[in-house]
Amino acid sequence: MAEKNQNQKQINIELDEKTAEGIYSNLAIINHSVSEFVVDFISMMPGAPKAKVKSRIVLTPQHAKKFLKALNDNVTRFEKAHGTIKDYEQPPIPLNFGPTGEA
Numbered sequence: 554m555a556e557k558n559q560n561q562k563q564i565n566i567e568l569d570e571k572t573a574e575g576i577y578s579n580l581a582i583i584n585h586s587v588s589e590f591v592v593d594f595i596s597m598m599p600g601a602p603k604a605k606v607k608s609r610i611v612l613t614p615q616h617a618k619k620f621l622k623a624l625n626d627n628v629t630r631f632e633k634a635h636g637t638i639k640d641y642e643q644p645p646i647p648l649n650f651g652p653t654g655e656a
Contacts, residue, residue, distance in 0.1 A: 576607045590617040 578594035585591065590612045597604040612620060632638060 578607060580604070582606075585614075585617075589613060 576594065577596050580595040580597050582593045582595065583590060584593075592610045592612070593606045594608040594610070595604050596607050628638065
């Protein structure tokens with residue numbers, strides 16, 4: 554087993570202070586084309602008529618599927634440790650992003 558670990562390549566991931574602070578999001582909008590998934594993370598204030606996209610992540614379909622699996626695995630582990638996450642019904646939010654684009 555130790556031999557297998559020695560043969561695996563390691564990736565050194567750096568995280569600067571600004572990125573480590575993170576960005577709060579309480580809304581995600583997901584769009585896709587045949588070649589990519591686009592996830593826009595938004596922070597909406599209650600009663601505010603306007604919100605800005607705080608971060609946009611663009612993924613290949615393969616990476617989107619891997620991300621879905623990883624997120625599902627993590628939610629499952631979280632719920633085993635802390636109990637079921639309650640899913641509250643929210644009224645639909647009318648969104649205006651302008652005309653839809655295609656890639």
